[in-house]
Amino acid sequence: MKKVTLDDVSRAAGVSRSTASLVLRGSSRIPEATADRVRLAMAELGYVYNRHAANMRRNESMTLGLIVTDIRNPYFAGLTMAIEEAAHDAGYTLFVGYSRDDVERQYVQIETMVQQQVDGIFLLPATGSELTPVCGIVDRSDVPVLQLARYFSEELDYVGTDNLGAGQQLAQHLGFLGVTSAVLVGGPEHSSARKERVKGLETGFTGTGVDFDATVNAATTNNAAGGSLGVARILDQGMWPDCIVAYSDAVALGIYAELRRRNLEPGRDVAVASFDDIAMAELLLPPLTSVSTYPELIGREAAELLLNRIRDSSLPPQRSLIEPALKVRASTAQWRPRT
Amino acid sequence: MKKVTLDDVSRAAGVSRSTASLVLRGSSRIPEATADRVRLAMAELGYVYNRHAANMRRNESMTLGLIVTDIRNPYFAGLTMAIEEAAHDAGYTLFVGYSRDDVERQYVQIETMVQQQVDGIFLLPATGSELTPVCGIVDRSDVPVLQLARYFSEELDYVGTDNLGAGQQLAQHLGFLGVTSAVLVGGPEHSSARKERVKGLETGFTGTGVDFDATVNAATTNNAAGGSLGVARILDQGMWPDCIVAYSDAVALGIYAELRRRNLEPGRDVAVASFDDIAMAELLLPPLTSVSTYPELIGREAAELLLNRIRDSSLPPQRSLIEPALKVRASTAQWRPRT
DNA sequence: CTGTTAGCGCATTCAC
């Protein structure tokens, strides 16, 4: 099938190119009768609007880029879907790249998306991301970048959870519960989100008498394997804390499994708590206490912010934090102190 | 920052535009010294290659589209990541859209991607997809569409699991186990994959004496909620089968939860088996018997096939099935007949 | 081996 252009359409409809163009954009300056004739011709010829050609003139592509680490973690999957929804609703098409937490791969993806003329980029930074290379790519083209869930720069917009508050809420709950010792397991060591959660836990535990060991070497990765590995490290060095706090629900799944491999029952022998509250959390046995971080809200907010920035690049860098909420379930609630 | 074009670069480097263009494409006809001068000028000026402009001439965009229903199901997440990887490796950037199993939304996404000049589309069809509207959009532009995991047309390429074989493998295992009755729970009723799994189970159960009721109204959705709902329907009408077969692992999670809500322990009171074998399956308690459907392989194969078709559209429609493999775990293995 | 030329399909002036 040959390519049909606006030229063909306007010729068939007996109008000029510019008239057909105006009909496309829904201009009210064209009489309905003419517009209908044009639309009919488009349908008959099988005309397809060529956005690339339009882009060359208008200098916008109506595309956005999203780079996340890995969507097999349902939290990132939810975040990704929320952003796609917002982009779709605003008329944008979304490029998606998975960095697999590999900085170099991420840089390539940013570069490619910039070459593809994206109007903006949502970036959930791979651990180890730095401002200079990112901006080195991005500054040349003035493409706005919004940091998602983690940040590495104060100069770029950021939308994420209030990790500090999330840690505090959880710590206070564990304090009430009578827990006397806790460790955080899993998650990439140098991510801003992890550091903030540690800080929040420390703050929240202050004055509760809970022994929270932030120095234990249990940072791993943000998935089930990282949870298993972290638990193994802790138990192998002779620790047996009252509560294991998972960096995320994905991590918690591995923690449950590793505890059971060692004949410890989560929720009974060790309390387990976590962050994110993905759908799976309450379906597990025991149901998992988790601090909900509402990926849908983060996604919506991020989209709104990035679209604003596209319209007006002169705004100062924005930071927006979504309020988390603790969901208490049996993995902590049914736990009782050892006698 | 102003936009830098190849014109600017060639002027700065003291060569012509076409020379600069050839350097970009790595032509060997340019002396190294000249090429280096051009590359230096690009770096100094902060040149960004404009693929949209290139596309207008070369009539390819180096983009592909992927439309899936929902990636909160880890199976689709894995499939999506595999396809992104293959696309990335081949130098393509990937548009992603989530249809949320909504046909109309899916049509809009196809249309948008076609307008964005994608070179090809991976489509995991929403239930209810039909050939006419899809091709109505796509034929006008000659964009090849590959069906992923489910199909609705023989005229388009298809890559998926051998669902028939998967059902048979599982049925035979359950027959050996001494199961006397089984039902399939969850999944969208009219999807090709579900029909094939039912057929495979029926075939596999033939001669084993297992009573497999394919008429029971337990088709729902492909997620945990669908699993819970399906189990509720079955138990509420007084059935108590020896084995519940989940349409997918995501569904199985809801089945576990609903059984426990009704004081039935999965693996002991009811055997549970499933399809997909996502990472979570073996981490559950009891570990879930599942037929692995290898989303990574499907993704790789799909990418290879679609890229071939882009090169040569004259090939007849291709069908490619990936061989599944049964993973037996405690959710069936530990089950014993009621006495 | 290098430089000149002519569009790709559209949006946007500006005359009419």
Next chain:
DNA sequence: GTGAATGCGCTAACAG
């Protein structure tokens, strides 16, 4: 209200 002319940044054909 409508139509002709111009150029977005690049590639490819061809001439030097």
